[in-house]
Amino acid sequence: MQLNQRKAAIIGCGFVGSATAFCLMQSGLFSEIVLQDVDKDKAEGEAMDITHGTPFAGRMKIYAGNYNDMMDAAVIIITAGANQKEGETRLDLVKKNKKIFEEIIPEISNRDYEGILLIVSNPVDILTYTAIKISGFEENRVIGSGTVLDSARFRYLLGKHLDVDSRSVQAFIIGEHGDSEIAAWSSVNVSGIPVNDFCEMRGHYDHEEAMKAIADNVKESAYKIIKRKKATYYGIAMSVKRICEVILKDEKAILPVSTMMHGAHGIEDIVLSMPAIVGKNGIETQVPIELNEEEERKLKQSARILKQMIGIKKDDVKK
Numbered sequence: 143m144q145l146n147q148r149k150a151a152i153i154g155c156g157f158v159g160s161a162t163a164f165c166l167m168q169s170g171l172f173s174e175i176v177l178q179d180v181d182k183d184k185a186e187g188e189a190m191d192i193t194h195g196t197p198f199a200g201r202m203k204i205y206a207g208n209y210n211d212m213m214d215a216a217v218i219i220i221t222a223g224a225n226q227k228e229g230e231t232r233l234d235l236v237k238k239n240k241k242i243f244e245e246i247i248p249e250i251s252n253r254d255y256e257g258i259l260l261i262v263s264n265p266v267d268i269l270t271y272t273a274i275k276i277s278g279f280e281e282n283r284v285i286g287s288g289t290v291l292d293s294a295r296f297r298y299l300l301g302k303h304l305d306v307d308s309r310s311v312q313a314f315i316i317g318e319h320g321d322s323e324i325a326a327w328s329s330v331n332v333s334g335i336p337v338n339d340f341c342e343m344r345g346h347y348d349h350e351e352a353m354k355a356i357a358d359n360v361k362e363s364a365y366k367i368i369k370r371k372k373a374t375y376y377g378i379a380m381s382v383k384r385i386c387e388v389i390l391k392d393e394k395a396i397l398p399v400s401t402m403m404h405g406a407h408g409i410e411d412i413v414l415s416m417p418a419i420v421g422k423n424g425i426e427t428q429v430p431i432e433l434n435e436e437e438e439r440k441l442k443q444s445a446r447i448l449k450q451m452i453g454i455k456k457d458d459v460k461k
């Protein structure tokens with residue numbers, strides 16, 4: 143089926159799905175958005191509410207639909223699935239959301255969908271791996287939002303610390319989107335200037351302390367927000383909008399998305415967030431990132447944790 147490059151679909155219309163739809167409506171990227179949820183009323187209600195904003199943004203169609211309605215969408219965004227609840231382990235979440243993916247993904251792959259799948263539901267690295275395996279789609283067109291949000295938080299905090307626009311800060315969080323994520327300090331720079339030199343230019347000399355505070359703050363962000371308002375959704379909605387923009391405009395921008403590992407850093411057969419060139423066909427290629435010994439060790443540890451979570455017994459991570 144011919145894809146409509148101005149059409150997106152969102153599966154799951156909870157906090158994240160509806161915030162994403164609202165954000166996409168304002169972006170002008172799409173002229174048609176299909177919303178789908180097991181709770182049909184929720185999808186319909188969100189479609190109605192968001193549509194009422196279009197007179198201030200531009201003419202477009204936003205409606206509740208089914209899987210047949212989304213087959214010509216350039217991008218299908220999956221945000222369906224449970225949030226981590228109090229007292230629940232991450233493993234519980236894996237089981238619950240993997241089951242949901244076992245229902246959703248065949249609905250898409252059995253219809254021979256040819257566009258891009260953008261996975262947002264958590265644990266995003268594991269569910270991206272699950273989506274690749276179940277769909278049988280080429281790996282380049284199954285993308286996880288990965289650490290795009292974590293890297294945005296990282297850049298925001300660095301920009302604040304250095305009193306500079308965070309868009310001038312080049313900084314990546316890599317590995318798992320979760321507790322074992324790694325702040326790749328070795329490659330952080332502000333407009334090409336290594337971060338420590340820039341810090342000193344701005345009067346900061348206590349590098350170790352500041353680095354720890356910032357990396358901890360990034361890692362704890364989701365927990366802090368969830369404690370206060372039960373869910374996070376605006377930051378991820380903007381992250382999803384940015385990924386869609388890069389795809390639709392074939393920007394070939396470098397984003398830390400969840401991609402299948404094929405031996406880089408000695409890691410294979412697991413999905414991790416690494417900087418990659420993204421364009422109209424999804425992921426073009428991973429981009430090498432400079433890591434020191436400690437960061438390299440943590441990245442392998444992150445891969446091991448994800449493999450344990452996904453239940454892969456064989457250890458492909460070289461010691």
Ligand SMILES: NC(=O)c1ccc[n+]([C@@H]2O[C@H](COP(=O)([O-])OP(=O)(O)OC[C@H]3O[C@@H](n4cnc5c(N)ncnc54)[C@H](O)[C@@H]3O)[C@@H](O)[C@H]2O)c1
Nearest residue numbers: 154155156157158179180221222223224262263264373378
């Ligand atoms: N990747 C990220 O950076 C990031 C950030 C925030 C949240 N998330 C994740 O996004 C997911 C959604 O979070 P939320 O706060 O919107 O949760 P939510 O509970 O508000 O919404 C989930 C929605 O999914 C729907 N759903 C469940 N099973 C479905 C199915 N089979 N088909 C269609 N819809 C189905 C539910 O009815 C519900 O409306 C969670 O897994 C959360 O952890 C990811």
